[in-house]
Amino acid sequence: xxxxxxxxxxPQHPALKEPINITCYVDGEQVVGAKLRMGYNHRGIExxxxxxxxxxxxxxxxxxxxxxxxxHSFSLAQATEDIIGKELPRRADYxxxxxxxxxxxxxxxxxxxVAAHExxxxxxxxxxxxxxxxxxxxxxxxTGNRVTYALVTIGGVRRDLPQERAEKVLRVMDLLExxxxxxxxxxxxxxxxxxxCDGVGLLRKEDAIALCAVGPTARASGVPYDVRADDPHAAYxxxxxxxxxxDTCDVTARVLVRIDETLESINIxxxxxxxxxxxxxxxxxxxxxxAGEGVGRTEAPRGEVIHYVRSNNxxxxxxxxxxxxxLANFLSIPVMLTxxxxxxxxxxxxxxxxxxxxxxxxxxxxxxKFVDVNDGKSWVWSLSQIKRVSHGGGx
Amino acid sequence: xxxxxxxxxxxxxxxxxLLYPFEKRAVAEDYRGKVEIDYNLCIGCGxxxxxxxxSAIELVLTSDNKKKPKYYISRCTFCAQCAESCPRKxxxxxxxxxxxxxxxxxxxxxxxxxxx
Numbered sequence: 103x104x105x106x107x108x109x110x111x112x113p114q115h116p117a118l119k120e121p122i123n124i125t126c127y128v129d130g131e132q133v134v135g136a137k138l139r140m141g142y143n144h145r146g147i148e149x150x151x152x153x154x155x156x157x158x159x160x161x162x163x164x165x166x167x168x169x170x171x172x173x174h175s176f177s178l179a180q181a182t183e184d185i186i187g188k189e190l191p192r193r194a195d196y197x198x199x200x201x202x203x204x205x206x207x208x209x210x211x212x213x214x215x216v217a218a219h220e221x222x223x224x225x226x227x228x229x230x231x232x233x234x235x236x237x238x239x240x241x242x243x244x245t246g247n248r249v250t251y252a253l254v255t256i257g258g259v260r261r262d263l264p265q266e267r268a269e270k271v272l273r274v275m276d277l278l279e280x281x282x283x284x285x286x287x288x289x290x291x292x293x294x295x296x297x298x299c300d301g302v303g304l305l306r307k308e309d310a311i312a313l314c315a316v317g318p319t320a321r322a323s324g325v326p327y328d329v330r331a332d333d334p335h336a337a338y339x340x341x342x343x344x345x346x347x348x349d350t351c352d353v354t355a356r357v358l359v360r361i362d363e364t365l366e367s368i369n370i371x372x373x374x375x376x377x378x379x380x381x382x383x384x385x386x387x388x389x390x391x392x393a394g395e396g397v398g399r400t401e402a403p404r405g406e407v408i409h410y411v412r413s414n415n416x417x418x419x420x421x422x423x424x425x426x427x428x429l430a431n432f433l434s435i436p437v438m439l440t441x442x443x444x445x446x447x448x449x450x451x452x453x454x455x456x457x458x459x460x461x462x463x464x465x466x467x468x469x470x471k472f473v474d475v476n477d478g479k480s481w482v483w484s485l486s487q488i489k490r491v492s493h494g495g496g497x
Numbered sequence: 498x499x500x501x502x503x504x505x506x507x508x509x510x511x512x513x514x515l516l517y518p519f520e521k522r523a524v525a526e527d528y529r530g531k532v533e534i535d536y537n538l539c540i541g542c543g544x545x546x547x548x549x550x551x552s553a554i555e556l557v558l559t560s561d562n563k564k565k566p567k568y569y570i571s572r573c574t575f576c577a578q579c580a581e582s583c584p585r586k587x588x589x590x591x592x593x594x595x596x597x598x599x600x601x602x603x604x605x606x607x608x609x610x611x612x613x
Contacts, residue, residue, distance in 0.1 A: 155547075155548070157578065158550040158578075160550075161550040161576045161578065226500065229507070232513045239525070243526070246528055246529040246577070252529070252577060252578075260577075260581065288499045288500060292500055
């Protein structure tokens with residue numbers, strides 16, 4: 103440890119798409135420790151939400167994440183409906199489920215491309231992203247836009263899914279299933295990819311549980327934790343699906359979990375279209391939300407996302423708190439990047455090990471800790487201290 | 498090496514990308530593009546301005562002393578909440594998406610300049 107040199111990776115680094123700082127302690131080629139520092143992307147979305155109405159916040163929430171936008175607007179709507187306490191029409195639940203699953207298909211394919219790119223396998227990256235266009239076009243057809251869907255509203259969904267559009271969804275799903283199966287075979291058989299991924303970014307089951315990993319990161323370590331199955335919301339209670347787990351705990355397991363989940367999502371979409379009842383797609387709910395607390399949670403492509411809303415009998419939330427899945431998974435990164443016993447981490451493994459949790463910095467950054475950039479001193483403020491500062495007083 | 502077979506098949510295929518702006522892809526049927534406001538139907542209730550998440554609509558007083566929405570295209574996020582909130586269905590989403598310009602002032606739909 104005495105000979106260890108620290109290499110700062112980021113905040114701006116070609117291997118990272120968003121700003122974050124990973125300080126790696128290396129001994130020769132071997133990484134012996136790592137430390138994360140985040141907070142370069144704080145946007146103050148939660149505070150901004152307190153000045154806007156619930157309807158406006160749906161669109162703001164959708165912009166927390168550019169990739170899994172529907173997840174956030176869905177969770178916020180779910181939290182608000184939780185306070186109002188009114189049942190939604192079943193058809194709305196089904197359309198929401200289809201939206202969430204289309205989102206997962208596109209997000210997992212996007213990640214597969216990014217992972218291929220991180221290990222230098224750009225051919226696979228190009229192929230996967232080309233085929234991902236099919237689902238992007240489908241999302242445009244179903245929701246009206248490729249990226250920011252604006253599908254979910256408080257009390258239901260804003261767009262119906264007519265029969266002919268549903269049939270088109272099924273046609274594209276058949277095409278995608280065939281392609282994704284091909285990519286699964288390719289990822290298993292391709293020796294170069296396996297050499298870069300096997301045994302890299304190891305997160306043992308007990309570590310995954312102790313560090314509260316969520317989503318595919320946890321499931322690739324053999325923890326069968328999935329909010330869709332454990333706390334069924336939307337239409338997941340009526341649609342049977344398999345929680346995919348692998349137990350090799352490395353990057354290969356994370357690749358295969360995501361590919362298998364994409365196939366599972368395709369089946370969920372098919373099942374949802376088959377079972378979708380007819381009827382209204384939304385109920386009109388009051389703009390003024392009664393005082394109370396509500397929680398919305400769903401399984402985002404990266405893991406569990408939680409929205410907490412406290413209302414005070416007005417049309418604006420009093421407090422809105424978001425926990426994005428990447429925040430839960432960040433804790434696993436130092437474990438993945440630390441050589442221990444037989445497990446050796448090389449410098450070249452850092453990008454793929456880090457990318458394997460599918461990190462999304464802008465979703466995650468919230469003020470947690472204050473750091474003085476001059477002397478590196480850090481401290482945490484309590485709620486009462488923050489309140490005193492926000493009211494104009496000193497610390 | 499399964500990628501080689503795939504690479505060979507792809508080399509013989511048609512190009513996947515389009516030569517934009519010379520080739521254009523048709524947008525989806527209900528695509529949300531530029532907002533169009535029918536000022537004859539508008540009653541000036543201001544619900545669109547109230548619900549707009551990005552302050553792209555504000556109410557202004559026209560020459561005949563009526564309140565009408567002024568629309569800033571550059572601020573719009575194309576969520577269609579205004580079209581949904583409008584009680585008179587005076588707001589519609591059009592499929593126009595090529596809205597980039599060098600002149601930000603030209604990106605405003607002002608009711609004062611439109612004859613009733």
